Amino acid sequence: MNSINDNIAVAELRNLIKSAILKLDLHGAQGVGILGSLVRGDFTDKSDIDIFVVVENKQEETDSFWKRKMREGLKSFGRDTTVLVYTLKGLKEINNWYVLRLASEGILIYDKANVQELFKKIIIAAKDAGLREIKRGDSRVWSINRWLKKGETFEVRVW
């Protein structure tokens, strides 16, 4: 567990990272934020900086464009930077389990398209489908939290 001083140091680092991101040219992004250990509070000397970028559409170069931009913009922090790029369509469709993680854990720094509101809708959709966040070891995961018989399905959808 992190000490109070560690928590303060992580909070300060988080603010510095936020400032660094907001200094970048974010033209083309619908939303930018942080996730992972930086927001969970278990950030250590070895942790990566995890960034997410939400875009309207993806071209072939979109992922590498944002990875380059974020890594360049945050290089002074001396950490590996992981950059996840999502489209608004992918988020609305909840195209994989990790969209739920992003919606519940991600902290938006820049929010042009009201992605925060979309995150709220995704969480509501997950709960309406019967999912809830549970502890698995040292992590939290979204789970149906009951046994499913073979072939039993459920759907999480933002209407």
Next chain:
Amino acid sequence: MVNSEESKRWLNQAENCLISAQKTYDINEFRLSVQQGQSCIELSCKAIIAQFEEPKWTHAPGSQLYSIIEDFKNSEDLSVLESLRKLAAHANEVENWHAWSVYGKEDENGKWVSASDLCTTEIARKLLEMAKISFEIASTYLCVDD
């Protein structure tokens, strides 16, 4: 998101890795075969987990599958639980090969052994067999016939 579609996506990736593991084994590319075999087992395990919950971001998903089985062990046939436990055990057993098959590892004499020297015929054969069993368990549980 539909849970069964998520599981199927993971399982398709697992199948792809299994095919690659077999092909590379057949042409004596044992390092690649080990790499693909480990991926197949990891993805087969995550295919089952994805049926119930968000797979954790790890190369050792066996512990998460064990937890699910333990939480609901009274809800399923013993034979099904036993096969899922086997899959979880396989996933945890081969976890280290994810890194070892790329970077190698230090041996008991303190010498660094390269990945290609580490991934012998025997290791590749063992992981390929485990991958076949793991994929079969996941496919059977998820009722994927196509």
